[in-house]
Amino acid sequence: MSDACETLVSQVLSYNPRSNVDLIRRAYAYADEKHSGQTRHSGEPYFTHPVAVAMILTEKRLDDSTIITALLHDTVEDTDSTYKEVSELFGRKIANLVDGVTKLTKLQLSSTETKQAENFRKLFMAMSRDVRVILVKLADRLHNMRTIKHMRTEKQVQKARETMDIYAPLAGRMGMQWMREELEDLAFGVLNPEARRSIIRRFAKMQQDTGDVVDKITADIELELRKAGIRGQVYGRAKRPFSIWRKMEEKHIGFSRLSDIYGFRVIVEQTKTCYQVLGAIHHRWTAVPGRFKDYISQPKSNGYRSLHTTVSGRDGKQVEVQIRTRSMHEVAETGVAAHWSYRDGVITQNPFAVDPVTWVSQLTEQFESADDHDEFLEAVKLEMYQDKVFCFTPKGKVIPLPKGATPLDFAYAIHTRVGARAVGAKVDGIRVPLWHRLRNGETVDIQTAEGQRPQAGWLDLVATGRAKSAIRKSLKAADRRRFIRLGTELLRVAFEHIDKKMSDKALLTAARELEIESGDELLARIGSAELATGDVIEALYPGITIEAGDEIDAARAVVGLEPDQAFQRAPCCKPLPGERIVGISYRGEGVRVHAIDCETLADLENSPDRWIDVAWHSGTHPAVHDVPFELTISNDAGVLGRVCTIIGSQHANISDLQFVERRPDFYRLKIDLELRSVEHLHAVVMALEAEPDVAMIERVRNLSKQD
Structure with a gap:
């Protein structure tokens, strides 16, 4: 067996002494044989790739099934291996994992919007069956990005864009922040290489001028911990070039004015010690307002827990400090994958590791309600990119929302009915508009009204996929009702033009003739201009058409009057041609034409002698x-x-x-x-x-x- 195989086995045994190393060795030998003769773009043997993917996953101490899947993940796709053969040799569980990765490999996630949305659905379906499929795929993408320089230029750009848009946010959403940062930075190097080189050059120049700031600040924090009698480990590093570039873009400032480019982490043993460290740091340095987040009391959905604070440190430089326990740190490094992490031969019993089944169900719940591909794609991207803020109901219930969320998002997060009836909001007791951007810790009180309905403009006010989906559904339902009412009126006028009466039976007959499922659907299509009233008339009465004719004289637009009777439209309701009307005679003023539903007519019910049966002249009326x-x-x-x-x-x-x-x-x-x-x-x-x-x-x- 090769040295690479034994290195892999040794790495697995270091955290899982009870590993089935024989099965790993057999998987290694099988994949090595199947990929024999294949090479990568670099000219290296192809099998170096699956071995590298497996090694990435051993760094996170993952289980045997995941490691073996990494070794085999390209066999069914790129060799004569089959699902049946893998199942017979390594068991159905591993065969299903390999099959899941194979299907993901075939998805073209950077293709057209509709196709991309369909493939996103498949990706989330695969994730719902076993999250380890995604873990292998992410490790596969990470190694491909590390070796991307050997691909054609156009292929590099495609893969880098796909990584930046999909795989990096997905890694972050799964809690694997280290992988997200590396994927983003590798993609950044392809998509904007000059910007990345510029940041690296400036950073090197700054270190040359000021010395190693990281070591100095690390020593400062360690000193404060010793003074407070706190035992803990301090780690510091400069942020990656892409992270620095993103901050420059967001804040619209140059590198020389950017201060928050260092990150530090303090690891302690107990939760209560995290808050003691926070106190010691804030006692020594000035906290930057609005930059404190408590993810210990309000953890992220992927299990992430930590205290985040930004302070003005040495020489006034802003530094971010993350404070967490060792168990929290393991989840922060591994994310959802912590559920399968091993230590000393058993799965780590980490109290902060999230159940992947629960996590996936929460993640995909809102997507199931998306009616079309575009809505689904929008919801997925919103969910993957979001940073959380935590707000409270007046009763103290915590509502997690994405950064940039508004009171409308808050209302829909409580319940769809609350969102649909929202008319206003109070934040910390102060009335705010519905487009107010919520901040961490705010208490939100939603005011509702029975008659309120979602408005089209609300789509621009909300930031969550759940709210957008609910608003769109309500608008579609309201549009349909409006289209049915309009279609009813248009078709009634069309029937009157040919001296026919519109009835339910006529509607059903026309719908059947035009192969439309119902009368309401027929009316809705007329109202939305998908179907012309003339098509309905032609279906029911072949040979009869509605002629437009010459434009009607506005002075003779109403029929049913005496030759010498003049008329005018009643100023109270101002009816239009096409609406049902009735004439009311006024002494010395002639006839006023009212809409049949005009409120004025209720006062004239006791004067039937003044009522005149009139109708609009059929034909084209002028716009007067x-x-x-x-x-x-x-x-x-x-x-x-x-x-x-x-x-x-x-x-x-x-x-x-x-x-x-x-x-x-x-x-x-x-x-x-x-x-x-x-x-x-x-x-x-x-x-x-x-x-x-x-x-x-x-x-x-x-x-x-x-x-």
């Missing part, structure tokens, strides 16, 4: 019928111009515009539009509702009752 609306828009540059452009694009004219209310964040307007018909009205309203900066548009009815 003014209709008042109330409109709420964002107070931002260019919004009013875009609103006017949208109205113009729908061939509607603005006859009047008034500012009713001006606020720092919104304007409320009264606007009169000249419209052709009820169909024209719905087209304008739909176009405006689609504009993100339009918060509300409402037609104003019953402005004043008529006697």
